[in-house]
Amino acid sequence: MYTQIGDVVNIIFDRGIHLPDFDLWLDSRKKRSYGYISHAHQDHFAPHLNPLMTPHTFNLVRDQLPHSNPRLLDFGEPLETSRYSLSLHPAGHCLGSAQVLIKSKLTGQSILYTGDIKTRYNPTCQPIQPVPCDILVIESTFGSPMFRFPDQKDVLQQLLQTIKRWLNLHITPVVLAYKTGKAQEILHHLQNNNLDVVLEPSIYEITRRYEESGIKFPRPFRQFDGSVDPGKILIIPPGKKSKEILKVVPNKRTIAMSGWAAHSSTRNRVGANVALPYSDHADFDDLLSYVKTVNPKKVYTVHGFSDLARELRKLGYEANTLVDSTSALLQLSLL
Numbered sequence: 001m002y003t004q005i006g007d008v009v010n011i012i013f014d015r016g017i018h019l020p021d022f023d024l025w026l027d028s029r030k031k032r033s034y035g036y037i038s039h040a041h042q043d044h045f046a047p048h049l050n051p052l053m054t055p056h057t058f059n060l061v062r063d064q065l066p067h068s069n070p071r072l073l074d075f076g077e078p079l080e081t082s083r084y085s086l087s088l089h090p091a092g093h094c095l096g097s098a099q100v101l102i103k104s105k106l107t108g109q110s111i112l113y114t115g116d117i118k119t120r121y122n123p124t125c126q127p128i129q130p131v132p133c134d135i136l137v138i139e140s141t142f143g144s145p146m147f148r149f150p151d152q153k154d155v156l157q158q159l160l161q162t163i164k165r166w167l168n169l170h171i172t173p174v175v176l177a178y179k180t181g182k183a184q185e186i187l188h189h190l191q192n193n194n195l196d197v198v199l200e201p202s203i204y205e206i207t208r209r210y211e212e213s214g215i216k217f218p219r220p221f222r223q224f225d226g227s228v229d230p231g232k233i234l235i236i237p238p239g240k241k242s243k244e245i246l247k248v249v250p251n252k253r254t255i256a257m258s259g260w261a262a263h264s265s266t267r268n269r270v271g272a273n274v275a276l277p278y279s280d281h282a283d284f285d286d287l288l289s290y291v292k293t294v295n296p297k298k299v300y301t302v303h304g305f306s307d308l309a310r311e312l313r314k315l316g317y318e319a320n321t322l323v324d325s326t327s328a329l330l331q332l333s334l335l
Contacts, residue, residue, distance in 0.1 A: 159278070184215070199222070284307070
């Protein structure tokens with residue numbers, strides 16, 4: 001499946017990133033014997049037999065790994081093998097989200113895989129930690145100039161104004177936000193502004209696990225039980241299951257918090273009365289800024305737009321985009 005020539009090692013990109021010489025899978029979506037899980041979103045992991053992740057991530061996904069033997073690593077704690085050393089560093093995306101730094105013991109060269117990252121303020125997880133490296137593999141979910149998010153404080157102020165206007169009209173505000181990470185961010189912000197919030201059951205359970213991990217919320221919250229009292233706000237995840245909840249909530253309006261709302265070409269996919277550009281990912285400029293801070297010799301972008309790699313090449317970086325395919329091979333000067 002791969003060949004090694006001189007000081008060059010191949011990376012296989014197939015529903016995740018494989019470093020064959022290190023016998024290591026990163027965010028594989030297929031079950032593996034040994035795999036690293038960067039964070040608790042389902043598009044980034046599978047029920048590996050021996051998964052590696054942070055304790056906070058495991059607390060969020062433990063029900064989905066019933067037969068696994070996890071290795072839990074705190075931020076900055078080294079893991080040593082005969083071929084490489086490895087450490088995890090905060091990614092700012094959601095609770096427990098981590099970048100992984102892998103350093104060759106033969107040459108001292110390093111590769112950093114970011115997983116999903118957020119460089120802006122997130123009150124419910126540790127802020128991102130830039131990690132210098134030789135080779136950077138970085139997400140590019142919003143790696144296009146189309147996606148330049150406004151100031152986060154301005155978006156959250158617009159959310160508050162919309163919700164308060166609806167409440168004054170005796171309308172129940174329903175906020176659509178992904179159940180792990182973004183929902184807790186929005187909950188924290190609303191509660192900080194003395195608003196009462198009701199949570200869809202899956203969001204409620206995840207938020208309780210956030211509390212188990214030491215994250216404190218400004219006010220109590222309760223689980224949705226079929227009704228929302230006047231003056232309260234409901235947070236639900238987007239998707240088919242939530243449509244059933246919306247059927248039983250009278251006199252409501254929906255407001256979606258999504259990075260896809262940042263551009264007219266993708267705003268309609270959100271499906272809400274109002275859509276605001278708020279994301280738990282970095283936008284185009286945030287990604288460029290992060291690359292400049294890390295200052296790698298080579299950059300590879302994954303999980304998104306190729307525009308990011310193109311722009312980085314204009315800035316003088318050796319940058320390419322990885323495309324997910326069964327036999328895609330990439331040669332990196334790592335060993």
